[in-house]
Amino acid sequence: MVNVVGLGYIGLPTILMLGAHGVEVTGTDYNSELVDTLNHGRLSFKEEGLEALYQEAREHGVSFTTEYVEADVYIISVPTPYEEITKKVDASYVVSAVRSVLPVCAKGAVIVIESTISPGTIDTYIRPVIREYGLVIGEDVHLAHAPERIIPGNMIHELLNNDRTIGADDLIIGEKIKNIYSSFCQGTITVTSIRAAEMTKVVENTFRDINIAYANELARICHEQNLDVYEIIRIANQHPRVNILSPGPGVGGHCIPIDPWFLVGDFPSLTHVIKAAREVNDSMPEYVLSRVSEVMNECGIEDISRVGFYGLTYKADVDDVRDSPTLQMLSSLKRHLCGNRVKVYDPMVEKDIVPNQYHDLDIFLNAVDLVVILVDHREIKENMNKLEGKIIFDTRHICSMEGVYHL
Numbered sequence: 207m208v209n210v211v212g213l214g215y216i217g218l219p220t221i222l223m224l225g226a227h228g229v230e231v232t233g234t235d236y237n238s239e240l241v242d243t244l245n246h247g248r249l250s251f252k253e254e255g256l257e258a259l260y261q262e263a264r265e266h267g268v269s270f271t272t273e274y275v276e277a278d279v280y281i282i283s284v285p286t287p288y289e290e291i292t293k294k295v296d297a298s299y300v301v302s303a304v305r306s307v308l309p310v311c312a313k314g315a316v317i318v319i320e321s322t323i324s325p326g327t328i329d330t331y332i333r334p335v336i337r338e339y340g341l342v343i344g345e346d347v348h349l350a351h352a353p354e355r356i357i358p359g360n361m362i363h364e365l366l367n368n369d370r371t372i373g374a375d376d377l378i379i380g381e382k383i384k385n386i387y388s389s390f391c392q393g394t395i396t397v398t399s400i401r402a403a404e405m406t407k408v409v410e411n412t413f414r415d416i417n418i419a420y421a422n423e424l425a426r427i428c429h430e431q432n433l434d435v436y437e438i439i440r441i442a443n444q445h446p447r448v449n450i451l452s453p454g455p456g457v458g459g460h461c462i463p464i465d466p467w468f469l470v471g472d473f474p475s476l477t478h479v480i481k482a483a484r485e486v487n488d489s490m491p492e493y494v495l496s497r498v499s500e501v502m503n504e505c506g507i508e509d510i511s512r513v514g515f516y517g518l519t520y521k522a523d524v525d526d527v528r529d530s531p532t533l534q535m536l537s538s539l540k541r542h543l544c545g546n547r548v549k550v551y552d553p554m555v556e557k558d559i560v561p562n563q564y565h566d567l568d569i570f571l572n573a574v575d576l577v578v579i580l581v582d583h584r585e586i587k588e589n590m591n592k593l594e595g596k597i598i599f600d601t602r603h604i605c606s607m608e609g610v611y612h613l
């Protein structure tokens with residue numbers, strides 16, 4: 207029996223995938239509203255293919271509860287933010303989840319931490335908790351780390367096909383956990399040590415952050431030089447060993463803006479590039495705001511309420527708004543007393559989460575003169591004609607109309 211603890215963006219698809227592939231599994235989350243939602247046949251977020259997977263998993267008897275249940279494998283998938291001041295991982299959610307399963311776990315159970323954690327987190331925070339509880343690691347309880355690589359928007363495909371890493375104290379436990387993930391994962395599963403698995407996951411997201419930062423820095427240099435950054439990148443990428451990513455308005459979500467800080471927090475004197483990349487990406491929303499102001503001046507727009515931000519999520523075609531560049535821009539505007547006046551629209555975000563939020567594309571477009579494209583949702587790509595006659599600042603490079611402002 208497997209108990210998945212934490213049924214958010216990662217835990218939910220994971221439990222559904224396990225259940226749909228015949229693994230006996232129960233999901234636990236301390237958020238009773240979320241558990242009710244799931245038990246009443248509704249999903250807590252939108253993701254292509256998740257509804258069908260949910261139905262399949264339910265037919266296989268998957269259930270959700272606020273209780274921690276007796277199991278021989280626990281998959282812990284709870285948040286891992288960083289501490290604001292030290293930048294080190296905030297392991298408190300993981301520690302608390304582990305504390306909650308210890309009183310009920312079967313003898314010899316494996317606790318798999320799926321949350322992203324900084325290298326050494328299991329040694330520093332988790333082992334002491336288990337010892338304190340009077341259990342012997344390697345006998346009463348085993349530990350493993352199985353970080354997740356999936357990207358919202360393509361979760362189902364990636365759960366099925368991505369390669370994975372599993373860190374464990376010994377090979378037998380590693381293979382046992384590998385077998386569970388192999389119930390659905392067709393990718394290669396590498397078994398290694400816990401510390402190597404912890405480090406690998408953080409290194410992967412840090413790699414992405416640094417590469418995005420490079421593209422963002424180039425965008426700023428090219429703007430100074432009156433050069434088209436997209437043309438420069440397209441030509442540079444013709445080099446057989448160059449692959450520059452696209453610039454954008456910043457990075458959001460629960461991974462890339464967070465995980466590199468773990469390394470900065472733990473190794474402050476060794477992380478110059480990583481820290482600089484974080485700072486570049488974190489400064490992009492402010493940079494975009496300064497460009498919006500330039501465009502407004504150039505086009506004679508004086509009233510900020512005639513400006514519309516298209517997109518609130520941190521990436522295309524998902525409903526996750528955590529740490530999104532648009533939210534960062536809105537909070538910066540709020541600090542400058544005009545945040546409530548910009549108009550905002552996102553087809554994926556049904557609830558009102560910011561002032562002046564619209565829920566109909568046509569009405570939104572009618573209410574503004576300048577449209578700032580901050581997210582490349584499929585909807586806007588398929589409705590480019592509706593932008594005709596508008597002043598457009600496209601931070602995602604999806605609009606090829608004449609006169610569009612780019613990063």
Ligand SMILES: NC(=O)c1ccc[n+]([C@@H]2O[C@H](COP(=O)([O-])OP(=O)(O)OC[C@H]3O[C@@H](n4cnc5c(N)ncnc54)[C@H](O)[C@@H]3O)[C@@H](O)[C@H]2O)c1
Nearest residue numbers: 212213214215216235236237283284285286303321322354
């Ligand atoms: N979201 C992503 O794209 C992504 C991708 C790869 C890895 N990750 C990692 O996966 C982990 C989970 O991220 P997420 O996006 O799913 O977070 P989330 O906030 O969407 O979900 C976490 C869930 O855990 C629950 N929870 C917290 N503490 C609990 C406890 N003690 N007992 C029971 N439930 C508890 C919360 O109520 C919440 O529903 C993080 O470490 C994150 O870095 C996330």
